[in-house]
Amino acid sequence: MKAATAAVMREIDRIAINEYGIPGAVLMENAGVAVVRHLETMLAPLSERKFCILAGKGNNGGDGYVIARHLANQGAKVKVFLLGEKAAVGGDARLNLDIIDLMGLDIIEITHERVWDKVKVTVTFADCLIDALAGTGFRGEPSDDMVQLIDMINAAGKPVVAVDIPSGVDADTGRVYGKAVQASHTVTLGLPKPGLFLYPGAECAGQLTVADIGIPAAIVTGQEIKQNIIMADMIGAILPRRSPAAHKGENGRLAVVAGSRGLSGAAAMTAAGALRAGAGLITLAAPASLQAVLAVKLTEVMTRPLAETSAGAVAQAAVQEIIGLASASDVLAIGPGLGCEEETRALVRAVVAAACCPLVIDADALNALAGYTSILTDCSALPVLTPHPGEMARLTGLSIQAVNADRVKVARQAAGEWGSIVVLKGARTVVAFPDGEVYINTSGNAGMATGGTGDALTGIIAGLIAQGLSSHDAAVAGVYIHGLAGDVAAAAGMVGMTATDLIKAVPAAMYGIKGY
Numbered sequence: 001m002k003a004a005t006a007a008v009m010r011e012i013d014r015i016a017i018n019e020y021g022i023p024g025a026v027l028m029e030n031a032g033v034a035v036v037r038h039l040e041t042m043l044a045p046l047s048e049r050k051f052c053i054l055a056g057k058g059n060n061g062g063d064g065y066v067i068a069r070h071l072a073n074q075g076a077k078v079k080v081f082l083l084g085e086k087a088a089v090g091g092d093a094r095l096n097l098d099i100i101d102l103m104g105l106d107i108i109e110i111t112h113e114r115v116w117d118k119v120k121v122t123v124t125f126a127d128c129l130i131d132a133l134a135g136t137g138f139r140g141e142p143s144d145d146m147v148q149l150i151d152m153i154n155a156a157g158k159p160v161v162a163v164d165i166p167s168g169v170d171a172d173t174g175r176v177y178g179k180a181v182q183a184s185h186t187v188t189l190g191l192p193k194p195g196l197f198l199y200p201g202a203e204c205a206g207q208l209t210v211a212d213i214g215i216p217a218a219i220v221t222g223q224e225i226k227q228n229i230i231m232a233d234m235i236g237a238i239l240p241r242r243s244p245a246a247h248k249g250e251n252g253r254l255a256v257v258a259g260s261r262g263l264s265g266a267a268a269m270t271a272a273g274a275l276r277a278g279a280g281l282i283t284l285a286a287p288a289s290l291q292a293v294l295a296v297k298l299t300e301v302m303t304r305p306l307a308e309t310s311a312g313a314v315a316q317a318a319v320q321e322i323i324g325l326a327s328a329s330d331v332l333a334i335g336p337g338l339g340c341e342e343e344t345r346a347l348v349r350a351v352v353a354a355a356c357c358p359l360v361i362d363a364d365a366l367n368a369l370a371g372y373t374s375i376l377t378d379c380s381a382l383p384v385l386t387p388h389p390g391e392m393a394r395l396t397g398l399s400i401q402a403v404n405a406d407r408v409k410v411a412r413q414a415a416g417e418w419g420s421i422v423v424l425k426g427a428r429t430v431v432a433f434p435d436g437e438v439y440i441n442t443s444g445n446a447g448m449a450t451g452g453t454g455d456a457l458t459g460i461i462a463g464l465i466a467q468g469l470s471s472h473d474a475a476v477a478g479v480y481i482h483g484l485a486g487d488v489a490a491a492a493g494m495v496g497m498t499a500t501d502l503i504k505a506v507p508a509a510m511y512g513i514k515g516y
């Protein structure tokens with residue numbers, strides 16, 4: 001599903017109005033009617049309900065006046081509070097404000113202190129609050145009076161339906177600079193906005209509905225929209241159907257270079273993730289002293305002992321063997337549990353520079369690339385990097401806070417600079433491509449915030465590449481399947497679920513998407 005930033009939505013709006021001749025008031029009418037239809041599904045019969053509509057001075061408020069008119073026509077009790085003066089409202093919003101004024105609806109301007117008591121009483125006795133304070137036009141920190149109103153809405157304990165986006169949430173980034181409305185439902189207009197899927201905005205949106213407001217489809221398809229939301233149907237179309245006559249050699253050869261003394265689990269989970277994602281033949285190359293334990297842990301995986309340092313990490317002497325293994329493989333996953341010895345880091349850089357198969361680079365291999373990202377642009381196939389925010393901070397020189405403040409922007413910039421696919425992990429993983437295309441994941445849960453889930457993701461993405469998916473499709477499908485497997489595992493209890501539980505749930509997640 002495509003998602004529109006505020007600027008893209010404005011442009012789509014502009015084309016609909018100026019080039020197709022659809023009056024802005026018609027779009028606003030459609031927007032308001034779409035919200036009322038949603039209210040009917042929630043609160044019928046509307047004639048028995050009391051609504052409090054909190055409107056701003058912009059077009060989001062305009063949608064609110066349309067909603068007020070239709071609710072009043074259906075016999076509902078409606079009070080409208082306007083955050084500002086009527087005189088400050090212009091354009092299509094003014095048109096609709098004037099109509100409800102003529103209808104005799106109660107419109108109260110919040111312009112002086114005395115009004116606040118009235119707001120409080122209305123909010124307290126309403127069955128539902130409509131948040132039409134601000135939408136895509138909202139910028140920065142909310143003003144003091146908006147904060148006061150947001151606090152009142154959030155404290156009311158009532159159903160709150162946000163029009164387009166909860167007020168206070170940045171439509172592009174999901175950032176909340178001060179306070180934001182905590183909606184129970186959001187009806188977003190035309191196209192969903194990225195900020196509804198990225199935290200903390202995603203948490204403010206509640207149950208999300210995308211409403212058609214009559215924008216010609218050709219306008220949307222004609223736009224170069226680079227932001228996408230990953231949903232199950234998209235992944236269903238990506239995943240190949242396995243031939244009934246398939247044999248293991250057709251499902252790809254995959255090599256994993258991972259592990260060091262004390263970190264054998266990371267290596268095992270990467271290989272197991274690939275196995276459960278359906279890879280045909282997997283070779284796990286790890287320091288020689290780990291081979292015996294890994295062979296016992298992973299019955300179906302072949303193991304390859306590598307030369308090791310005195311501390312039990314992969315030694316420089318293993319470089320040719322790994323490059324040879326990569327040549328005989330469809331994909332190489334490298335990094336989990338490799339440790340932080342300088343010798344191993346140099347080896348990682350040598351392998352990344354020389355390997356001629358697609359790479360999935362994670363964990364300690366990413367740390368090895370800090371300061372050396374120029375190697376990535378010379379890789380023969382577009383490498384997939386899977387940093388968590390800490391690794392991303394190390395690679396970019398930004399703070400973790402700065403990475404998380406605008407995950408889409410940071411991932412996109414890195415993907416462009418490094419000529420790589422960047423999978424920035426975390427709640428709502430972002431997948432970014434060098435051409436600026438971005439995918440935001442929607443599956444997964446907080447139970448996945450536990451050791452080993454990142455290793456599993458590396459294995460899953462590599463396992464999909466092994467089966468013939470492009471690195472592009474494997475990255476997008478991999479993050480969704482990984483999150484969905486987490487959701488399947490969490491059904492038996494979210495807190496305390498392990499990466500191994502997630503890995504075991506990968507086949508069920510894929511079955512849910514594709515039916516195999």
Ligand SMILES: NC(=O)C1=CN([C@@H]2O[C@H](COP(=O)(O)OP(=O)(O)OC[C@H]3O[C@@H](n4cnc5c(N)ncnc54)[C@H](O)[C@@H]3O)[C@@H](O)[C@H]2O)[C@H](O)CC1
Nearest residue numbers: 027056057058059060134135136137138139141142143164
């Ligand atoms: N998607 C569409 O095609 C349509 C969208 N519609 C609705 O219009 C809004 C966007 O309207 P716009 O006039 O551009 O801005 P907003 O109403 O979202 O916001 C302006 C409003 O907010 C106030 N404001 C902005 N920042 C702050 C702040 N930091 N603190 C306090 N107040 C702030 C500003 O003063 C204005 O009052 C879109 O979301 C849809 O809901 C159309 O109705 C139909 C077509």
Ligand SMILES: [K+]
Nearest residue numbers: 131134165167
């Ligand atoms: K809103």
